[in-house]
Amino acid sequence: MRILIVGAAGMLGRKLAGRLAKDGALGSAPISQLSLVDVVPADPPSVVLDISEPGAAEEALATRPDVIFHLAAVVSGEAEADLDKGYRVNLDGTRRLLDAVRGLGDGYRPRVVFSSSIAVFGPPFPEAIEDDRETAPLTSYGTQKAIGELLLSDYSRRGLLDGVAIRLPTICVRPGPPNLAASGFFSNIIREPLSGREAVLPVSEDVRHWFASPRSAVEFLVHAATLDTDALGDRRSLTMPGLSATVAEQIAGLREAGGEEAVRLIRREPDPTIARIVDGWPRNFDTRRARELGFRAETSFDEIIRIYLEDDAVR
Amino acid sequence: MRILIVGAAGMLGRKLAGRLAKDGALGSAPISQLSLVDVVPADPPSVVLDISEPGAAEEALATRPDVIFHLAAVVSGEAEADLDKGYRVNLDGTRRLLDAVRGLGDGYRPRVVFSSSIAVFGPPFPEAIEDDRETAPLTSYGTQKAIGELLLSDYSRRGLLDGVAIRLPTICVRPGPPNLAASGFFSNIIREPLSGREAVLPVSEDVRHWFASPRSAVEFLVHAATLDTDALGDRRSLTMPGLSATVAEQIAGLREAGGEEAVRLIRREPDPTIARIVDGWPRNFDTRRARELGFRAETSFDEIIRIYLEDDAVR
Numbered sequence: 001m002r003i004l005i006v007g008a009a010g011m012l013g014r015k016l017a018g019r020l021a022k023d024g025a026l027g028s029a030p031i032s033q034l035s036l037v038d039v040v041p042a043d044p045p046s047v048v049l050d051i052s053e054p055g056a057a058e059e060a061l062a063t064r065p066d067v068i069f070h071l072a073a074v075v076s077g078e079a080e081a082d083l084d085k086g087y088r089v090n091l092d093g094t095r096r097l098l099d100a101v102r103g104l105g106d107g108y109r110p111r112v113v114f115s116s117s118i119a120v121f122g123p124p125f126p127e128a129i130e131d132d133r134e135t136a137p138l139t140s141y142g143t144q145k146a147i148g149e150l151l152l153s154d155y156s157r158r159g160l161l162d163g164v165a166i167r168l169p170t171i172c173v174r175p176g177p178p179n180l181a182a183s184g185f186f187s188n189i190i191r192e193p194l195s196g197r198e199a200v201l202p203v204s205e206d207v208r209h210w211f212a213s214p215r216s217a218v219e220f221l222v223h224a225a226t227l228d229t230d231a232l233g234d235r236r237s238l239t240m241p242g243l244s245a246t247v248a249e250q251i252a253g254l255r256e257a258g259g260e261e262a263v264r265l266i267r268r269e270p271d272p273t274i275a276r277i278v279d280g281w282p283r284n285f286d287t288r289r290a291r292e293l294g295f296r297a298e299t300s301f302d303e304i305i306r307i308y309l310e311d312d313a314v315r
Numbered sequence: 316m317r318i319l320i321v322g323a324a325g326m327l328g329r330k331l332a333g334r335l336a337k338d339g340a341l342g343s344a345p346i347s348q349l350s351l352v353d354v355v356p357a358d359p360p361s362v363v364l365d366i367s368e369p370g371a372a373e374e375a376l377a378t379r380p381d382v383i384f385h386l387a388a389v390v391s392g393e394a395e396a397d398l399d400k401g402y403r404v405n406l407d408g409t410r411r412l413l414d415a416v417r418g419l420g421d422g423y424r425p426r427v428v429f430s431s432s433i434a435v436f437g438p439p440f441p442e443a444i445e446d447d448r449e450t451a452p453l454t455s456y457g458t459q460k461a462i463g464e465l466l467l468s469d470y471s472r473r474g475l476l477d478g479v480a481i482r483l484p485t486i487c488v489r490p491g492p493p494n495l496a497a498s499g500f501f502s503n504i505i506r507e508p509l510s511g512r513e514a515v516l517p518v519s520e521d522v523r524h525w526f527a528s529p530r531s532a533v534e535f536l537v538h539a540a541t542l543d544t545d546a547l548g549d550r551r552s553l554t555m556p557g558l559s560a561t562v563a564e565q566i567a568g569l570r571e572a573g574g575e576e577a578v579r580l581i582r583r584e585p586d587p588t589i590a591r592i593v594d595g596w597p598r599n600f601d602t603r604r605a606r607e608l609g610f611r612a613e614t615s616f617d618e619i620i621r622i623y624l625e626d627d628a629v630r
Contacts, residue, residue, distance in 0.1 A: 083473070122549060134447045136468070136550050143469040147462050153451070154458040158398070234437060235451050 001029040004065035006097065007072030008036035008046050011174060012115065015218050016069060017044065026067060027226035035063055038072065052093035057100035064104065067111045067225045070097055076119060077181055079141040090144035098151055102160045112152065113224045114165040116237060118210060120146040121282045128286040131239060138280045153236040156229075164224040164232065166290075169212040169242030169297070172304060175312035182277045186211070190250060190305060193265035194258050194313060202271035205248040208283040212242045212297040213307040220295055227293055235289075241297040243304065244284040253301035257309065316344040319380035321412065322387030323351035323361050326489060327430065330533050331384060332359065341382060342541035350378055353387065367408035372415035379419065382426045382540045385412055391434060392496055394456040405459035413466055417475045427467065428539045429480040431552060433525060435461040436597045443601040446554060453595045468551040471544075479539040479547065481605075484527040484557030484612070485596075487619060490627035497592045501526070505565060505620060508580035509573050509628060517586035520563040523598040527557045527612040528622040535610055542608055550604075556612040558619065559599040568616035572624065 003026060007013045017036055021044070025031055036046030037060045051057040051072060061068075072093060073079075079086030094114070101110060119142035120135040135146040145167075152163035174187040178199070185202055186209060192199035212220075220240050232238075255263050287295070298304045318341060322328045328351070335341060335349055336359070351361030352375045366372040366387060376383075387408060388394075394401030409429070416425060434457035435450040450461040460482075467478035489502040493514070500517055501524060507514035527535075535555050547553075570578050602610070613619045 132449045132451075134449050135465070136447075137465070138472070138549060140469050140473070143465050146465050150450070150452070150458050150461050150465075154455050157453070158455070234453060 001026055001031050001067065002033040002035070002063050002065045003031055003067045003069070004035045004037065004060060004063065005069045005071065006037045006051055006060060007070065007115075009038035009040050009042035010071055011176065011214065012171070012217055012221070013038065013069075013071050014042065015214055016071075016221055017042070019218050019222070026222065033063055033065075035060070035065065050089075050093075051097050052089050054096070057096045058103065060097075061100050061104060064108060065110055067113070068097070068101070069113045069115075069221055069225070070094065071115045073115070073145075074141070075181060076139055076141040079144060080139055083140060086140050086144060090141065091147055094144075094148040095151060098155050098161065102155065109159065109162055111225055111229075112161050112163045113221055114148055114152050114163060115221070116145045116149050116165045116167045117142065118167050118169060118239065118282050118285070120149065120167060123280055125282055128284045129239070129282055130286045131289045149237040153234060156236050157234045162229055163236045164227070164229060165237040166220050166224050167237065167239045168217055168220065169210045169240055171214050171217050172211040173308035173312070174214070175308075182274050183281075185274070186250070189247070189266050190254055190308065191313075193254060193262040194309070196265070198265050198267055200269045201247065201266050202269055202274040203247065203278055204270070204275075205251065206246055207278055208244060208246045209278070210242045210244055210282055210285060211301070211304060212240065213304050215307050215311055216297045223295055231293060238290045238293070238295070239285055239287045241287045241290055241295050242285065243298045243301065245301045249301050253305045256302055257305045316341055316346050316382065317348040317350070317378050317380040318346055318382045318384070319350045319352065319375060319378065320384045320386065321352045321366055321375060322385065322430075324353035324355050324357035325386060326491065326529065327486070327532055327536070328353065328384075328386050329357065330529055331386075331536050332357075334533050334537070341537065348378055348380075350375070350380060365404075365408070366412050367404045369411070372411045373418065375412075376415050376419060379423060380425055382428070383412070383416070384428050384430075384536055384540070385409065386430045388430070388460075389456070390496065391454055391456040394459060395454055398455060401455050401459060405456065406462055409459075409463040410466060413470050413476065417470065424474065424477055426540055426544075427476050427478045428536055429463055429467050429478060430536070431460045431464050431480045431482045432457065433482050433484060433554065433597050433600070435464065435482060438595055440597055443599045444554070444597055445601045446604045464552040468549060471551050472549045477544050478551045479542070479544060480552040481535050481539050482552065482554045483532055483535065484525045484555060486529050486532050487526040488623035488627070489529070490623075497589050498596075500589070501562075501565070504562070504581050505569055505623065506628075508569060508577040509624070511580070513580050513582055515584045516562065516581050517584055517589040518562065518593055519585070519590075520566065521561055522593055523559060523561045524593070525557045525559055525597055525600060526616070526619060527555065528619050530622050530626055531612045538610055546608060553605045553608065553610070554600055554602045556602045556605055556610050557600065558613050558616065560616045564616050568620045571617055572620045
């Protein structure tokens with residue numbers, strides 16, 4: 001089993017590479033080769049390639065991987081700030097990768113797991129977003145992910161590859177330093193206080209959002225790479241399970257794990273801009289298809305915090 | 316008011332150009348210039364350009380049209396048979412056109428009316444497809460139209476243009492000689508018998524489908540070019556109203572218009588391939604958004620036949 005991870009230097013890519021290296025297998029198949037590709041050097045060592053450049057995807061596929069994890073993307077904020085870069089990387093890069101797979105021909109039909117996002121959905125939202133809900137993104141990033149899903153489904157239907165697109169919840173608790181993403185505070189208000197540092201909460205406590213841990217996200221990727229795609233038919237996009245939780249529930253979990261002194265490190269600084277952005281994000285889903293296919297996520301925020309403490313917390 | 320029609324040599328393009336030339340106005344705005352572009356020469360005279368070629372879209376926009384009708388597309392059967400051509404024309408061509416609009420800059424923000432299709436939907440279908448239904452196309456053509464919709468919405472949201480995508484029903488009765496489209500029989504079984512010629516019916520009479528006349532389709536385009544897009548918000552794709560009718564209802568309409576002798580010219584030749592394709596097509600919609608915005612279609616098949624006789628029938 002030869003495996004390629006495109007976007008291996010990102011948080012998920014590194015965790016997935018580590019998991020696969022540790023297991024030495026994907027499902028029941030031993031891994032003979034694990035190739036890592038990113039636009040920046042990754043640790044463990046990887047090939048530095050930008051698949052949105054002509055010829056780069058072909059180079060990445062030189063080993064004819066049996067499974068390709070396509071995680072490479074310009075993130076939401078950057079895709080919004082730089083329209084050209086977002087479309088080049090997130091749309092053209094994805095298309096070049098799929099066309100490179102197709103170009104190999106000769107019966108080559110790898111499993112392609114594409115990390116999509118709940119950003120493909122836009123308001124007005126129902127109580128819980130169901131599997132047959134339209135994709136009406138409110139960002140260029142969400143638009144590009146929705147287009148990637150359509151391409152993956154069409155190429156799969158035509159037998160050119162065997163694709164699965166998984167729409168990831170907001171990953172929480174993200175390890176590492178706070179980033180500038182509008183969603184960053186959901187992780188910051190847990191991670192920072194647990195390390196004795198202040199964190200800013202820019203929205204009110206009744207804000208509800210859709211979460212899964214990094215450990216679940218890696219498990220989603222592995223499961224998407226090994227499941228029987230006959231069950232998917234021509235609908236290759238799956239909304240991943242997650243936990244619908246309010247900021248108040250997050251804070252209750254923090255209190256449980258770190259006590260009142262941790263909670264006191266949350267500084268409330270209402271930010272109308274962030275509040276408005278967050279207002280356009282999905283809050284809850286009914287992910288029946290994915291659950292029937294065996295995908296599982298956390299069922300409480302306490303569990304998400306426990307996983308952070310086990311896997312990532314630096315104390 | 317300057318108007319550009321891309322894809323002006325097609326059936327709809329010609330009818331739209333004729334309508335606008337006759338009216339001399341779009342809504343209440345007098346037309347100062349009507350530019351026609353297609354990959355083949357049109358009648359009335361047009362500019363021959365392939366907007367999927369670099370630089371061609373910029374050339375088409377030289378007049379800085381206030382309204383752009385983007386009707387150019389490789390049709391369903393051809394996009395399925397020739398993957399590269401379908402993506403080049405239907406995806407790259409659309410993207411080049413939108414990027415050319417964006418490239419003009421300087422506050423240029425034309426209305427762009429994009430002819431999409433009910434082919435963006437795929438089975439399993441509910442009793443009636445509602446406005447928030449996911450796009451899960453079963454053809455490359457439908458995929459490319461769904462991608463065009465996403466691009467149009469994103470560029471509109473970013474203020475780069477003012478787009479409206481209209482998902483057209485199957486146009487019936489199509490004038491002209493029978494074509495090879497799998498949907499061709501829906502028109503053939505009306506048009507040919509009314510001219511004393513035989514037509515083949517490859518499916519059973521209980522097949523239900525979604526129709527509008529060419530006259531309605533032109534009216535949809537004109538209305539989409541003139542409506543107040545504030546009412547659309549960020550959801551720029553609209554499923555057009557239509558008539559849900561069975562083949563039996565079509566035949567009843569033919570009997571009314573042409574008598575039993577016309578009906579006898581329908582030759583039943585069941586074709587399992589066509590039956591299977593048609594089985595994957597939508598049958599009925601609840602097009603509330605479009606109706607609330609003032610779009611209207613026929614309410615009986617008799618009306619569709621009457622319009623054919625008034626507008627197109629050659630006898």
